[in-house]
Amino acid sequence: MIHNVDYVKGLMRKRFEGTISPMESALLRAAHRMYDEGEWLRMTAQALEEMDHATEGGLPKGTPLDLPAIRREVDRKRRGAARSKAWARVAVAAMLLAVLGWGIKKYWEDHLGPLRVYGDCTPAVDGTIPGTGFEGTVAYGDAPPVAIGTAVWGHIGTVGNLSIDRDTSGVVVISKGREAAPSGAGMLPVIRVSTGKGEQLGVRLPDGTRVRLNEGAVLSYSPGGGESAAPAVGVSGVAFVQVPRQENSGQVGIGTGNSWIYTGKADFVVATAEERTGITLLDGGLRAVSRREKKERSLQVPGDRVSIENGRALDGTPTDIVVTMHSDRVADALQWARAIKEYRDVPLDDFIRENAGRFHIRFKDLNCLPKGKHISAALCYRASVDDFLAVIEKHGVLVYEENGQYTLCDPKTGKRWSRSTAIAHVADGDGCTQCGRFH
């Protein structure tokens, strides 16, 4: 009966042979419900095997199959599927590579690679602003100040026994005349060399000291009275000073608003205002001495820095705050002197604040400045307003002009990112519609 495997297999054989009765068929179906499928298939396989062996010549195999053709077709389909999979993998890998490449390219452009330079520039050999680009003002004696520019060369003036000239390299040279100053001649002459917004000017003093003034800086020079007295040199603002080796181990003294700098040979950058002086040593050695309390610090290794600040002690008494430090990033100190200023991944608002004054433009507001926007670009010292605006727009921010004031907000919508009324330079195939150049 159906609890017996051999009986069930017998029913199966009858079913296969087509000799099963209706009741046997019903029994077979009932048995099927009483066994797991695995058990049932096993019994089926055994039943068929027994049938195969019991039949003379085995069970008929029907129309012979073309097994090689089956294998070829299957393998062809598998290869196609594998190829599609491979291509899909290649496509995904290509996409990932493209994204990675874009990221690397962006990082390279922002941090390592050459930056696009805005403005026309021909730097000096050392990368600094060339002398031909120097601008400033020289004031001396009772003479009206002389504006130094592209048209001013050669002899500028004479004061006392000092001659003021502009040489072919563009540097203003202060030199001693052949005749010594008469004794008791009264007040010693003072020469003031100054720079305005966006100007830089190189000066060479009679003892060979070279001073490059950054914008908004002043160099004052007064010769010493007679042969023994030292000249008086004063600096305010930011300046790069190069003092050559002095004869007979002498020292040069340079005054700032709150300190003195003494050196026999040094290259250094000084940034000084009335109550604060910062000095970065680039070469040689120097001593910095605070004016009030005569606190002294020596800078001996390139990268050494000192800060001297007028302060007050806890009890309110004035005091000098002197701090020394060191940084290996010596080149940063002269970034301002470079003909091309690089901005790598710099916040856009920092870039705008630093340069807007230089180009004499005012931004009505910076509210529409996108948060977190950074720029990477290089700006030439001769860059124009157009170049400055082009840097901003190249990085996806439009600038609008309204009644002489600049804004980043669309005047119509008050929102950013609108192009409706922008005077923004639009670069097309023929160049900028505003300035004609390619941005």
Add this chain to the structure above:
Amino acid sequence: MDKPKGNNITLFRQLGEHSETAFDKLYDIYAGRLLVFIGTYLSFETEPAEDVLAEVMEALWIQREQIATKTDPERWMYKIAKNRALEMRKVLIRHRYEALDEYPGLVSDMLTDSKLEGDELEGLVWEALEGLTPTEREVFECKWLEGLTSAAIAKRHGVIEQTVNNQMTAARKKIGEYLAEHLDPDDIG
């Protein structure tokens, strides 16, 4: 339950190593049996059965690496054959229904079942359940009424599968003996 014969297992393993010779030999062994097996689902219609056989052989070649890892690859092959046969059966029924629309009242033998005998048998089975222990009856009813596997029944009741198999074997024996007593010997062979 008997496991497949050793030499056939070897052939399946060789097939898993992409042996075309093993594939040919397996066909020689199983083609006839599979045809018969498939035929039971398709009322032994030759052409559809041969189509299914070809599909089964194709599936065997495609899945040769998988089948070779099975402990009972023969059973797995029959399972493929059954599934393919059932798919073909559905296709044929669909086609036959469409054909039959033109001949109302004509009933294909594929649609006919020995219903009377089935109903009689079912009645006897339910009577036989009275002789089962509660546990045997519970296990039997899970399988008979719900079609659960032994593993599923074991999981439901929190017992091991072998316990379920033992209960089911006992239930089958009691029911089989009851049926043997109550059915006409001429009908049951």
